[in-house]
Amino acid sequence: MKKVFLVYLVILVFPLSLLAEVQFRLSKDTVLKGEPLYAIFEINGNPDVVVPRNIFSKDSVTAEYIGIEQSFSSINFQVKRKKIVKFRVVTSKHGTLSLPEIQINVDGKTYSSGNVSFTVKNKRYKVQKPTSIFDRIFNGRDPFRNYNYIEPAEDDIRIQFALNKEKVYVGETVVGYYKILYTNMSKPYFERNQMKNMEFPFFTSELLDGVSISLSETETVNNRIYDLIPYNKEIYALTPLKEGTFVLGNTHFDVEGNPDTYFTARVMEAKGIKVKVKGLPNPQPVDFSGEVGKYELKVNLEANTIGLGQNLELRLKVFGEGAGLLIRDPLSSLCKNGACADFDITYIRETRDRKFTKLQNGSHGFYSNTEFFYSLRPRKEGNLLPGNVKIVFFNPSSEKYETASAEIPAIYVSKSSFDSKESGIYRPKKEPFHWxxxxxxxxxxxxxxxxxxxxxxxxxxxxxxxxxxxNLKILPLEPESLMELDRVIGMKKGALLKNSLLEKGFQKQKVYELLQLKRNCNNQSLLELYQKSDNLQKEYLLKFATDFFKEG
Missing domain, CATH: 1.20.5 (Single alpha-helices involved in coiled-coils or other helix-helix interfaces)
Structure with missing residues (x-):
């Protein structure tokens, strides 16, 4: 009976000893502004640990996943194993703050950090310099370069969203971009935090390719002179949909100092811009399509003389200052008035082109070209007058509705020049088929x-x-794996790039190999390096990019 009881006790207790014990703690309860703070899960044993998300955010406090460590300890000749899951806690505020609820999965079971508070004092943390070459290596920095450590004041760096125009009307497309202002330091490294969405309420947004902003080198804010650089990686075309006052561009940026004036990587808030959108005046003209800008209209006719039954090409070009998104077929208004009765008109196609450039008044904005193609087929002989075509738009400079018009030249229609006079049907001469x-x-x-x-x-x-x-081997011109890796890298360099890739779970060896590759090519994009390389180097880059994502 005693043996049966002992067996039952072992069966009951043994599975409980296999359950992983999970504990959560903060590295500190109180820190100074800018001082490193970590959220830590400690798990006894060797269970399977899965981190479902790399970033947890709440009320300007962000917990970023760093990685998993393993530790071993020996007590009384018994080896104990432990897994440690680390998150870096980042915030730009001070006071008593709440940590976002962090969750991990241990052997299929979910564990949470719960409600945890910590205090950030309104006093700057002084960064301690690495004391040896090994500290620099393990921090992802060049071990043979001198780092001048600083701790920026709260207003030494400003990130703001800006527009190319201060006054905006409904339907008027403007350009939005971020500008970075800094003082008392060299140019820092910065990258928009992809985990925080940008906010453009009641605006349509389009990311522009091949567009860059040129700004003055300095700007004065609150009687302080700042160095000024635009964030040219993301520039947006924004079009307001309704009247009102809105705040555009709120988001977060990752910022890190360069070696000359180095400070640790941190998340900073980008301040949005308040913009007032004005409604278009009433009443609106009948033919108004909603386009805002300043345009001209030009007519291009293929010929002034044509035979009855033949086709003639007509082109209408609308060009000027504005995005040109809402310009509609100018010939439709002409045909409504019956001026097209002498022609069969076929709409063929339209082309739209726009560029961001310097405008006539010295500011920067869009200049667009929209061209409409038609085929005209006269219905009768004689001297025909198609009439005037026009477009109606709202000019924000004059704050009035304006009309651009142009006259289609007179067309002389002669008798039919077709081969068949009896039927009036054109029969082209057949060419012999060379089989x-x-x-x-x-x-x-x-x-x-x-x-x-x-x-x-x-x-x-x-x-x-x-x-x-x-020896035929075809290599792609623009491999998707390299383009994707360039998108992941963005504008990040050095320690900022290393930390970002490690936090996303990429293998440490591949990350260091990528850092060395970027240093050797002067931080140019991998796609540019690929296009300048020979076939052997191209094969290496393709294999590296494929293995990088495979092992990440």
Whole structure:
């Protein structure tokens, strides 16, 4: 009976000893502003640990996943194993703050940090310099370069959203961008935090390619002179949808000092801009399509003389200052008035083009070209007058509705020049069909195919590889793996790039190999390096990018 009881007790207690014990703590309860703070899960044993998300955020407090460490300890000749899951806690505020609820999965079970508070004192933390070359290596910095450590004051760095125009009307497209202002330091490294969405309420937004902003080198704010640089990686075309006052561009940026004036990586808030959107005045003209800008209209007619039943090409070009997104077919208003009764008009296509450039008044904005193509077929003979075409737009400079118009030249229609006078139907002269070149080409292709089919066994037997015979190896012009890796890297460099990649779970060895590769190519993009390389280097870059994501 005692043996049965002991067996039952072992069965009951043994599974409980296998359960992982999970504890959560903060590295400190009280820190100074800018002082490192970590959230830590300690798990006994060697269970399977999964971190479902890399970043947890709440009320300007962000916990960023760093990685998992393993530790071993020996007590009374018994080896104990422990896993440690670390998160870096970042905030720009001071006072008593609440940590966002962090969750991890241990052996399929979810564990949470719960409600945890900590205090940030309104006093700057002084960064301690690494004392040895090994400290610099393990911090991801160049061990042979001198770092001048600083701790920026609260207003030494400002990140603001800006527009190219102060006054905006409904339907008027403007350009939005971020500008970084800094003082008492060299140019820092900065990158928009992808975990925080940008806010453009009641505006449509479009990311512009190949556009850059030029600004003055300095700007004065509150009687302080700041160095000024634009964030040219993300520039947006924004179009307001309704009247009102809105705040645009609130988001977060990752910022880190460069070696000359180094400070640790941190998350900073980018301040949005308050913009007042004015409604368009009433009443609106009948033919108004909603376009805001300043435009001109030009007519291009293929010829002034044509035979009855023949087709004539007509082009209408609308160009000027504005995005040109809402410009509509100018000929439609003309045909409503019956001026098109003498023609059969076929709409063919339209082309739209715009560029961001310096405008006539010295400011920067959009200049657009919109061209409409038509085919005209006259219905009768004689001297025909199609009439004037026009477009109506709202000019924000004059704050009035304006009209741009142009006259379609008179068209003289002569008698039909068709071959068949009886039916009036045009019958083009048929060209003789030269069938011999097509027959010869088809025969050669067919013969080559049959040769490969009948001699395929002999080809395989003798190991003939046609591609290897001619050494043909086609490499892609713009490989997606390198383009994706460039997008992940962005504008980050050095320790900021290293920390970002490690936090996303990429393998440490590959991350260090990537850092060395970027240093060797002067931080140019991998796609640019690929396009300048020979085939051997291209194959290495392709394999590296593929392995990087495979092991991440």
């Amino acid at each position: 011999f070149p097509y027959f010869l080409g088809f025969s050669l292709v067919l013969g080559f195919g049959f040769s490969i089919f009948f001699f395929r066994v002999r080809i395989v037997k003798h190991g003939i590889n046609i591609l290897a015979l001619f």
